[in-house]
Amino acid sequence: MNLATLLSADLPYWAQSLLRVLGGLVAVLLPAGTVVYLFLFKMMSFMQSRLGPMEAGPQGSMQLFAEVGKWLQKEDIYPARADKFIFKLAPLIVLASTFLLVVVVPFGPDALFTDFETGVFYALAVSSVSVLGILIAGWASANKYSLLGGLRAAGQLIAYELPMVLAVVGVVIQAGTMNLQQIVVAQNAGSMFGFSSLGNPYVITQFVGFIVFMIAVQAELTQTPFDMPIAESELVSGYMTEYSGFRFLIFFIGEFATAGVFSMIASILFLGGWAVPFSWFGWTTIDSIDNWMNIVGPLILFTKMIAVVFFIMWIRFSYPRFREDQLQKFAWKVLIPVSLANIMVTAILKVAL
Amino acid sequence: MFASDVLVAQNIGFALIALIMVYGALRVVTTSNVVHAALWLVVVLAGAAAQYILLAAEFVAITQVLVYIGAVMVLFLFGTMLTRARIGAESDLNNKNWFFGIPVALALFVALAVALDSGFGSQKMPADAAVATTQEISDQIFGPYLLPFWALSFVLLAAVVGAIVLARRD
Numbered sequence: 001m002n003l004a005t006l007l008s009a010d011l012p013y014w015a016q017s018l019l020r021v022l023g024g025l026v027a028v029l030l031p032a033g034t035v036v037y038l039f040l041f042k043m044m045s046f047m048q049s050r051l052g053p054m055e056a057g058p059q060g061s062m063q064l065f066a067e068v069g070k071w072l073q074k075e076d077i078y079p080a081r082a083d084k085f086i087f088k089l090a091p092l093i094v095l096a097s098t099f100l101l102v103v104v105v106p107f108g109p110d111a112l113f114t115d116f117e118t119g120v121f122y123a124l125a126v127s128s129v130s131v132l133g134i135l136i137a138g139w140a141s142a143n144k145y146s147l148l149g150g151l152r153a154a155g156q157l158i159a160y161e162l163p164m165v166l167a168v169v170g171v172v173i174q175a176g177t178m179n180l181q182q183i184v185v186a187q188n189a190g191s192m193f194g195f196s197s198l199g200n201p202y203v204i205t206q207f208v209g210f211i212v213f214m215i216a217v218q219a220e221l222t223q224t225p226f227d228m229p230i231a232e233s234e235l236v237s238g239y240m241t242e243y244s245g246f247r248f249l250i251f252f253i254g255e256f257a258t259a260g261v262f263s264m265i266a267s268i269l270f271l272g273g274w275a276v277p278f279s280w281f282g283w284t285t286i287d288s289i290d291n292w293m294n295i296v297g298p299l300i301l302f303t304k305m306i307a308v309v310f311f312i313m314w315i316r317f318s319y320p321r322f323r324e325d326q327l328q329k330f331a332w333k334v335l336i337p338v339s340l341a342n343i344m345v346t347a348i349l350k351v352a353l
Numbered sequence: 354m355f356a357s358d359v360l361v362a363q364n365i366g367f368a369l370i371a372l373i374m375v376y377g378a379l380r381v382v383t384t385s386n387v388v389h390a391a392l393w394l395v396v397v398l399a400g401a402a403a404q405y406i407l408l409a410a411e412f413v414a415i416t417q418v419l420v421y422i423g424a425v426m427v428l429f430l431f432g433t434m435l436t437r438a439r440i441g442a443e444s445d446l447n448n449k450n451w452f453f454g455i456p457v458a459l460a461l462f463v464a465l466a467v468a469l470d471s472g473f474g475s476q477k478m479p480a481d482a483a484v485a486t487t488q489e490i491s492d493q494i495f496g497p498y499l500l501p502f503w504a505l506s507f508v509l510l511a512a513v514v515g516a517i518v519l520a521r522r523d
Contacts, residue, residue: 083440086392118412118487125415128423132395135430139388142440154431158424178487 020113027102031260031305032253033064038306039313040256047317071252074245079142082242086140091243091250093133098257100126105264106181108274108297109289119180120172123265124165127220130258131157134229137251138239149238152324153229156219159331160226164216166339170209170346171202171269180265184273185286191279199277203270208342210270212335217262218312219331221255225319228327259309267304274301366407374400382454385442387433395426409484 011019041063045052053060078087104119106112116122131154138150172178175186190200203210219226230238240251267273274297275289283289322330377396384390398421405414494502 081440083388086388116411117484118415121412121419121487122415125419125423128419128427131427132422132430135427135434136388136392139430139434140440147434151431151434154427158427161423 024099024102024113027105027107028098028257028261029253031264031302031309032257034302034306035256035260035309035313036252037061037064039309043310043313044317068249071249072246076245076247079242081142083140083142086136087242088247090133090137090140091247091254093136094130094254095250095257097126097130097133098254098261100129101258101261101265104180105261105268105301106184106274107301108294109286110291111274111294111298112181115181116179118178120168120178120183120269123180124161124168127258127262128157128161130254134239137243141239141242143242145235146239146241149229149235149241152235153222153239156222156226156229156327156331159328160216160219160335163212163331163335163339164220166336166343167209167213167216168269170206170339170342173343173346173350174202174205180268180273181286184268184275187272188275189278189284197277197279199272199275199279201270201272206270206342206346208338209346210266212339212342213266213270214308214311215335217266218315219327221259221262221312223259223312223316225315225321226327227321228324259312260305263305263308263312264301266308267301271304271308273304274298276300363407367404370400370403370407374404385444385446386440387437387443387446388430391426391430391433394429395422398422398426411484412487412490 041052041060053063056062056066078084101123103113104116104123106115134153134157135150138146138148138153141147171183175183177183177186187201188199192198192200192204222229229235230240235241240248243251275293278284278289281290374397377393377400380393381390381397384393398417402414402417402422405411405417
C-alpha cells in the first residue's frame with residue numbers, strides 16, 4: 001500500500017496530525033542528537049587528540065541523555081532586572097523556527113509533511129524568524145555583553161541571509177520550480193550530456209551557488225569562523241550569557257537541530273536529496289518510484305546530512321574567528337556580488353541552452 | 354441565511370485572527386516599552402500573513418513573513434536597541450499631539466473601506482479557491498503589471514541610493 005493513501009484515507013484527521021507532530025519531533029531531535037554526539041563530542045575530541053566522553057554507555061554513546069538530565073535538573077534562574085516574559089519567550093522562538101523549517105523537507109516520494117508549492121521560499125522565510133528570538137534574548141537579559149551579542153547576531157544573520165537567498169535562486173532557475181520535492185526529482189531524473197547514471201546533481205552545475213550557500217549556512221548557524229555573536233573570549237557567550245538550565249538546553253538543541261535541518265536542505269538543493277538517480281531502477285516520474293524508497297529515502301537523506309554537517313564542523317574546529325568588520329565586508333563585497341553573477345550566468349545559460 | 358453563509362470555517366478563522374490583530378495593534382500604541390511595542394507589531398504582521406494564507410495567497414503570506422518579520426522588524430528592533438531601548442516602563446513615550454492620530458486613522462480606514470467596496474462590491478471568494486501558483490503570479494507581474502513593477506523598482510533603487518548618499522561621511 002502507498003504511504004500517501006494510508007495517511008490520507010485510512011486515518012482520521014487527528015491521527016494524521018499526531019503522526020505528523022511525532023514525525024516532526026523525530027526529524028528535529030534525531031539530527032540534533034546525532035550532530036552533538038558524532039561531531040561535538042567525538043570528532044572534536046579526535047581532532048584535539050583526546051577521547052571525549054567514554055563513561056556513559058559504550059564509547060560514551062549515552063552521554064547525551066546524561067547531559068539532558070543534568071540541564072533539566074538545574075535551577076531556573078534569571079537576572080533580577082531582566083524582562084522576564086520576553087526572557088522566557090526568546091528560546092522558544094528560536095526552537096519554533098527550527099520546527100517550522102523541517103515541515104517542508106521531503107524525506108521520500110510520499111514521506112513528507114507537506115508538498116509545498118513554494119517550499120524553498122518558505123524555508124528561507126521561516127529561518128529568518130530565529131533572528132528575532134536571538135535579538136530579544138540579548139535585550140531581555142539586561143546585560144551589556146548579551147545585548148552586544150544579540151546586535152552582532154542580528155547584523156550577521158541579516159548580512160548572510162541575502163547571499164543564501166541569492167545562491168538558492170540559481171537552483172530554482174535551473175530546476176524551474178520552488179517545490180523541494182520537484183527539485184529532487186529534477187536532479188535525479190536529469191542527465192549530464194546524455195549520461196544519466198549519476199542524474200544531474202546541482203552541486204556540479206551550481207558549484208558556485210553551493211559554496212556560497214554553505215558559507216552562508218555556516219554564518220547563519222553562527223559556527224566558527226562566524227561566531228562573533230557568541231565569542232566566548234570577548235562576549236562570554238553573547239546573547240546566551242544569562243541563560244542556564246533548560247532554557248540554555250533549548251538554545252543548544254535549536255542550534256544543532258538547525259544545523260541538521262539546514263544540511264538536509266543543502267543536500268536536497270544540491271546533492272540530489274533523498275533519491276537515487278532514477279535510471280538505476282528504470283523509474284521515470286515520481287509516481288513510478290517503488291514504495292521501499294519511503295524507508296530508504298530518509299536514510300539516504302540522513303547520510304547526506306551527516307556528510308554535510310561533517311564539513312561544517314570540520315571548518316568550525318579548524319579556523320579562528322573573523323573580525324566583525326571582515327565578516328560584514330566578506331558578505332557584502334564578496335558573497336553577494338558572486339551570487340548575483342551566478343544568477344546572471346545561470347539565467348543566460350537556461351535561456352540559451 | 355446566517356448559519357450557512359457566515360458561520361463557515363474561513364469566517365471563524367478570519368474573525369479569530371482579526372481579533373488578535375486588533376488587540377495587538379491597540380497594544381502597540383498603548384504599551385509603555387518600545388521593544389514590547391515592536392513585538393506587538395510582529396504579532397499584527399504575523400496575523401496579516403495568516404489572513405493571506407486564509408485567502409489562499411501562499412506566496413504573499415511567505416513574502417510578508419520574509420520581508421516584514423524577518424527583515425523590517427529585525428532592523429527596527431536593531432535600531433531601537435542601539436539607541437534607546439531600556440528595560441521596564443518608560444513615561445515619555447507618548448507625544449502630546451497623539452490625539453491627532455485618531456482622525457488620521459479614521460480617514461485612512463474610511464478611504465480603504467470605500468476603495469475596497471467600490472473595487473469588489475459584493476463579489477465573493479469561492480470556498481474552494483485554488484492556491485495561486487508562483488508561475489501565475491510571475492506571469493501577471495511580468496505581463497500586464499510590468500510597468501508598475503518597473504516604477505516600484507526605480508522608487509526602491511532611488512531609496513537605496515539616497516540611503517548610501519546620506520550615510521557616507523565624505
